[in-house]
Amino acid sequence: MTDLQEFRAETRAWLEENCPKEMRQPMSEADVCWGGRNWVFQSKAQEQWLERMAARGWTVPTWPEAYGGAGLSGDEDRVLKEEMARISARPPLQSFGIWMLGPALLEFGSEEQKRHYLPQIARGEVRWCQGYSEPGAGSDLASLQTKGVDCGEYFEVSGQKIWTSYADKADWIFCLVRTEPEAAKHKGISFLLFDMTSPGVSTSPIQLISGSSPFCETFFDSVKVPKDQIVGERGTGWTIAKYLLTHEREMIGATDSALFGSDDLVEVARDALGVDDQGRLDDPILRGRIADFLIDEIAFDAELARAKSWIRAGKQLGAESATLKYTGTELNKRRQELIMAAGGLAALEWDFADAAGDEKASLWLRSKGNSIEGGTSEVMLSILSKAALELG
């Protein structure tokens, strides 16, 4: 047996033994375990599953063991994911810490910072949010104005962020702050980490069209941030921010709604519309649109698989993350449009005041944000036309 086969056999046995039955089912957005200081586990099984996986370093399998991971190779990580998928095991933990901050800290953090922050992320003890966008700085993120004044031992941070997802639930924030007001736009930004319970931080939720209120306005009024909570050098925040965004974009591009138990388009269409005497969907024009979509979706799956194999081989995706982000999010919007069309009148039954998040209408409405969050589709195309095509 090769090492990898051996790893697979061990992994399979361990998962069989340790993954609670309740954690072997498709999940909806409401079933996600985000962790954090105030996290209330939805079940004993959810708690056990997180504890057991975290103890093995398998919430962040490829991170080094010293930082709470398991130091798995790319191939071992793939095997673990395959074995989890085999028994429909849910991810034990999801978080901005895992997807975004972690990779940035691994690249730019000091040794102390890595040893301090990363294991807390891996164990689901601290939940993070992302303080990038401001009312005046969206696509033009580098024009951000939240300021951090040097007060010797600490920076004093004042200003406002917006669209901060889960700011009201998060424990800490990774935040872009202008600390060098004299420097050029991109050179005056620092990447700060601070506790959301610090005096001077307040949040106010914003309701989305999909009913839920996952994101907030976030206000900073003279928040004291100790100097050792800066990642990298002063004024290098933009580089770190961009690096983190490539990971965010990969993640958004790779997340299909299946992660959140979205209905399968083919099933919805068959159940709602039925088939004719030839066994074809009883709506030939919608059938054509679905076929067209599925071709694109399967082709994109091949592209994602290729990108993942590149990542496993140690390649940084760079601008290619914009391709995945753009293609994946535009596809998901199309998928949700088609699910609504296939669901027809029945898909309209939905209560704004009591939306669970996994109804067709909720997912349809929420998907519209996919091509905005993490950088809009237009921004992705601009990045690609410059970085990949050298136009302009």
Add this chain to the structure above:
Amino acid sequence: MRLMSEEQTMIRDMAAGFLDEKAPVDALRKQRDSGGGYDRALMGEMADMGWFGMLLDEESGGVDMGAEAAGLVAEEMGRRLSASPFLSSGVMSAVVLRATGGADWAAKLASGEAVVAMAIDERVKHRPDAIATTAEKSGNGFVLNGAKRFVSDGAGADRVIVTAMTEDGLGLFLVDPGLEGVQSRALKTVDSRDAADLRFDNVQLDGAALLAMGDAAQEALDGALRVGRAVASAEMVGVSKEMAERTNAYLKERKQFGIALSNFQALQHRAADLYTQIQTTDAAVAAALRAIDEGSDDAELLSRVAKAKAGKTASLAVREALQMHGGIGMTDALDIGLFMKKARACAEYLGDGECHGDWLLRQRGL
């Protein structure tokens, strides 16, 4: 079998170098102006490099390098619109002959001595299972009746593999187009390549003409279509990349309103969108070719998805190229029109997005 990345680079570079010299777009233009088709001597040179034996084993004079290798060559052909019976003879017929033990003709096509075409379609849309052509048993042999349309490289072929219905189901026959009762009508097509309509009126075939019957025939045909689709898709990826690259170069060079066109965001975004489509298509085609070489269960699905997607993308690429070149894009002197014609033919041949989308939905119970 799986090619290492150095092997891939080697095959690609070799193909690019050879085709740049011997079969660039201008060669197609000249061929068109002298009646279309392909240059048989050039085909011989391609065969000498092993291209027509990539899917054949060594006993049949092949080099057994697999679909991925054939795809690399096809992509370079697509970039230059290089004309040859590579897809019909070197890929699809080779796969049939390998599967059915037709070693002598396999060796001939591998060496470039002979061209073997595939006569599959009978309708204006690709429906390989809609076969009205019949082969009736008669003594040791068969009597062939029917008609095949748009046989790619059929006019200059030395043999044609014909699908026909027999008492025992599908039959594959290796037919000499010189036989009595075979009528071949060469067609002029939009892409200036070799194509023919064939009619068979009581054509007497001897027993040796039968390559396979029943399930074995179906399997051999399916195999050839599968590889054919993936390799044709690679050719379309070549067309798409070439068009996108030429267009981006033009945007940087052409000035209007005092600045290069590449400064206009409306054009940048269209170029970038096309780029993402080509990236996705490239990945899908590579996955299909690899699945074929690995004998994976997904090969059928992926080769159909690749064909459908590559057709859509090539169509987008040539349309965007023409529009973004403006008036000069409409001129025959510029090559875009030639690529557009190739993309149209290639998208249609072996099934378009509707054909494979329909298959996909049937698979999923819709």
